[in-house]
Amino acid sequence: MQLKDRIARGLESGWKVTDGATLTENRTLEADVVVIGTGAGGGTTAEILAQSGLSVILVEEGRLYYQKDFKMDELSAYASLYQEGMSRVTKDGAIAILQGRCVGGSTTVNWTSSFRTPDATLNYWAERFGLNALAPDAMAPWFDGREQRHNMEPWAVEPNVNNDILRQGCDRLGYSWQVIPRNVKGCWNLGYCGVGCPTNAKQGALLTTVPGALDNDAHLIHGLRADKLVMAQDRIDHLRASAMAADGITPSGVTVTLKARHFVAAASAIGTPGLLLRSNIPDPHDRIGKRSFIHPVNACIAEMPEKVEPFYGAPQSIYSDHFNFSGGVDGPVGYKLEVPPLHPAMSAGVIPGHGDPQINTMARLPWINSVIALLRDGFHPDSPGGTIGLRDDGSPYLDYPVTDYLWDGLRRAFHTMAEIQFAAGAKRVRLMHLDSDWYTTLADAKAAIDELPMERHRVRLFTAHQMGGCGMGANPEESVVNGFGEHHHVSNLSIHDASIFPTSIGANPQLSVYALSARNSARLTNRLKA
Amino acid sequence: MNDQSEVRSTPSGFANLDRRSFLKTGLGGALFLSTASVTAGLSGCGSAPAGRVSAVGTRMDASYEFRFLTTDDIQLFEALLPAIVGPALPEQSQAQRVAIAGTIERIDAGIHNFGPANQKELRRLFDLLNFGLTRVTIARVWSSWPNATTEEANAFLERWRTSGIGLFNNGYIALTKISNVAFYGHEDSWHLSGYPGPPQWAVDTLPQFQSA
Numbered sequence: 001m002q003l004k005d006r007i008a009r010g011l012e013s014g015w016k017v018t019d020g021a022t023l024t025e026n027r028t029l030e031a032d033v034v035v036i037g038t039g040a041g042g043g044t045t046a047e048i049l050a051q052s053g054l055s056v057i058l059v060e061e062g063r064l065y066y067q068k069d070f071k072m073d074e075l076s077a078y079a080s081l082y083q084e085g086m087s088r089v090t091k092d093g094a095i096a097i098l099q100g101r102c103v104g105g106s107t108t109v110n111w112t113s114s115f116r117t118p119d120a121t122l123n124y125w126a127e128r129f130g131l132n133a134l135a136p137d138a139m140a141p142w143f144d145g146r147e148q149r150h151n152m153e154p155w156a157v158e159p160n161v162n163n164d165i166l167r168q169g170c171d172r173l174g175y176s177w178q179v180i181p182r183n184v185k186g187c188w189n190l191g192y193c194g195v196g197c198p199t200n201a202k203q204g205a206l207l208t209t210v211p212g213a214l215d216n217d218a219h220l221i222h223g224l225r226a227d228k229l230v231m232a233q234d235r236i237d238h239l240r241a242s243a244m245a246a247d248g249i250t251p252s253g254v255t256v257t258l259k260a261r262h263f264v265a266a267a268s269a270i271g272t273p274g275l276l277l278r279s280n281i282p283d284p285h286d287r288i289g290k291r292s293f294i295h296p297v298n299a300c301i302a303e304m305p306e307k308v309e310p311f312y313g314a315p316q317s318i319y320s321d322h323f324n325f326s327g328g329v330d331g332p333v334g335y336k337l338e339v340p341p342l343h344p345a346m347s348a349g350v351i352p353g354h355g356d357p358q359i360n361t362m363a364r365l366p367w368i369n370s371v372i373a374l375l376r377d378g379f380h381p382d383s384p385g386g387t388i389g390l391r392d393d394g395s396p397y398l399d400y401p402v403t404d405y406l407w408d409g410l411r412r413a414f415h416t417m418a419e420i421q422f423a424a425g426a427k428r429v430r431l432m433h434l435d436s437d438w439y440t441t442l443a444d445a446k447a448a449i450d451e452l453p454m455e456r457h458r459v460r461l462f463t464a465h466q467m468g469g470c471g472m473g474a475n476p477e478e479s480v481v482n483g484f485g486e487h488h489h490v491s492n493l494s495i496h497d498a499s500i501f502p503t504s505i506g507a508n509p510q511l512s513v514y515a516l517s518a519r520n521s522a523r524l525t526n527r528l529k530a
Numbered sequence: 531m532n533d534q535s536e537v538r539s540t541p542s543g544f545a546n547l548d549r550r551s552f553l554k555t556g557l558g559g560a561l562f563l564s565t566a567s568v569t570a571g572l573s574g575c576g577s578a579p580a581g582r583v584s585a586v587g588t589r590m591d592a593s594y595e596f597r598f599l600t601t602d603d604i605q606l607f608e609a610l611l612p613a614i615v616g617p618a619l620p621e622q623s624q625a626q627r628v629a630i631a632g633t634i635e636r637i638d639a640g641i642h643n644f645g646p647a648n649q650k651e652l653r654r655l656f657d658l659l660n661f662g663l664t665r666v667t668i669a670r671v672w673s674s675w676p677n678a679t680t681e682e683a684n685a686f687l688e689r690w691r692t693s694g695i696g697l698f699n700n701g702y703i704a705l706t707k708i709s710n711v712a713f714y715g716h717e718d719s720w721h722l723s724g725y726p727g728p729p730q731w732a733v734d735t736l737p738q739f740q741s742a
Binding site for chain 1: 613614615616617618636639640641642643644645646647648651684687691692696699700702703704706707708709710711712713714715716719720722723724725728729732733736737738739
């Protein structure tokens with residue numbers, strides 16, 4: 001066990017880390033490259049550039065939290081580690097958005113599932129968006145490299161009961177299932193990945209690439225919000241950023257100006273389009289913020305005869321892709337099946353209700369399993385995705401209409417989830433829907449699923465995977481960056497995050513972001529060193 | 531800069547409440563809404579955070595400083611919480627008051643971390659519910675919140691849950707979600723969901739739990 005963790009040791013050894021809240025006067029800093037965001041994309045980029053000898057400044061809006069802060073407590077973690085204190089929703093309020101906001105970004109709070117981009121997705125990108133260089137064979141070495149860097153391996157320990165129910169149900173129905181690769185080293189199998197790994201087992205950006213960059217003299221400024229990329233002629237001259245007070249929410253009034261030869265935006269699929277829109281980055285074909293994807297998620301809960309204790313154990317270890325590509329890559333929407341961990345606050349926020357029904361359901365939590373379906377959006381004309389826009393105060397929002405094509409998939413997914421839960425022995429099943437009862441037979445559940453209105457707000461929807469909004473493609477008329485993440489119109493701007501995906505991934509996206517960022521950072525290094 | 535999307539947007543966010551959107555949803559009494567917040571402000575419905583509420587005559591911890599909820603909002607939640615989490619509250623009345631007060635403080639602390647955009651939405655929602663005219667026309671609650679019974683609060687929540695109007699469903703989710711999370715998510719309530727807390731052996735071993 002590491003009694004002194006990587007971050008504590010690094011800070012002692014003299015890493016260049018600045019807390020924006022400690023700044024008392026405006027200042028200007030300069031580096032070869034400014035990287036905006038410290039998640040899967042920004043961390044990877046900063047490490048690779050810094051290792052090559054380039055000077056790097058890393059900018060993070062959230063704050064630096066690490067082992068000393070990770071106390072397995074939901075309420076404090078949701079308040080400090082997630083966007084908008086875990087209250088982020090789509091513009092109409094219908095879809096809850098789970099997204100990290102801290103050093104390491106969402107990799108600090110994700111559930112460690114580590115999938116390669118499916119071949120079918122890469123092949124579709126090649127065919128539809130001219131991204132032939134990202135074919136599965138070409139990407140394989142980059143996935144290999146990142147799997148090693150982040151210690152990704154199929155989970156070798158027995159799944160917890162919550163995950164085992166998905167396995168049992170699939171087995172009995174003849175649906176395929178697999179073991180999930182996880183990015184952990186010496187995992188204690190506790191179940192608290194979503195509130196910051198308390199044991200330093202999770203090999204997210206926080207404990208790998210960010211320290212790697214800092215070991216190579218990169219400068220991390222956290223609690224600093226990137227406001228605007230300021231152009232001079234056809235290049236970005238500097239980034240204007242606002243320091244946040246110690247609460248992480250209120251700007252302190254101190255401004256930081258960051259000058260660089262090159263700028264890499266890695267501020268997420270909501271943050272990056274927002275930054276580019278605020279900056280009036282050239283966008284002749286009006287593509288910034290378009291085709292935003294989210295893997296819309298719906299959920300079923302089941303009461304099982306035996307204890308599940310869905311709050312303990314590796315949160316995600318079993319998945320099923322049986323329905324993910326079964327209708328063809330661009331047919332009726334496919335969905336991936338997984339389970340979520342359920343701690344009390346998460347459960348109370350996900351299960352809609354009040355009064356007696358709510359306490360009666362919450363009281364059964366130790367016996368509750370949940371299955372979730374993640375819809376693979378963006379592969380069909382009737383799934384054009386959402387749009388990132390700006391509020392009056394300049395902050396970004398996601399407007400995501402749920403089309404009939406997606407409602408059809410959500411209804412099918414409800415059927416599949418109920419089938420699996422009953423096949424695994426559920427006593428009763430309830431949909432996460434305002435009108436759903438508990439159903440004690442599969443027939444009753446299926447009748448209800450066919451009957452209940454598939455409408456926003458009534459169906460409880462979630463997203464933990466934000467993608468697109470600055471899509472890549474060969475054709476500048478329908479994309480923002482090329483296949484290397486290089487902006488089509490601004491030569492010293494690259495985008496290294498999930499916003500460049502031209503569709504959703506069809507799998508939890510962290511490895512897709514790591515791999516593409518590594519590939520594109522190697523290319524960028526060569527360009528800048530030439 | 532995003533005029534297009536603003537105009538096209540479906541008015542389900544509370545910050546988008548205006549006359550046009552309510553005409554579109556066809557609600558009786560909607561015409562009053564556009565002025566609700568303004569009127570509420572002018573008529574002295576406190577829009578300032580309650581700050582430190584005096585312990586005398588209240589159930590609040592006098593050391594807690596409210597940063598978002600106003601005294602009206604606090605009364606609103608004092609009326610709603612018995613309907614939202616009531617069956618799970620302690621039976622003894624003093625313990626019940628303490629549990630409600632603590633939940634309201636955590637709601638306030640949570641909203642503080644939501645940031646400006648969602649705070650603006652919630653401010654609209656709370657003003658709507660607190661201002662007498664809109665409380666009656668939109669929420670259809672005749673008594674002021676301090677005088678509303680738990681049955682009236684429950685009936686209001688049920689109306690908004692089962693309503694065919696998405697805006698009200700959204701309001702229902704907002705009110706119940708922040709309340710449920712603040713209540714069930716706190717250590718004092720973990721026993722209600724059979725959650726034993728983080729494994730003790732890990733707490734005993736990990737450095738961040740050991741006092742220096």
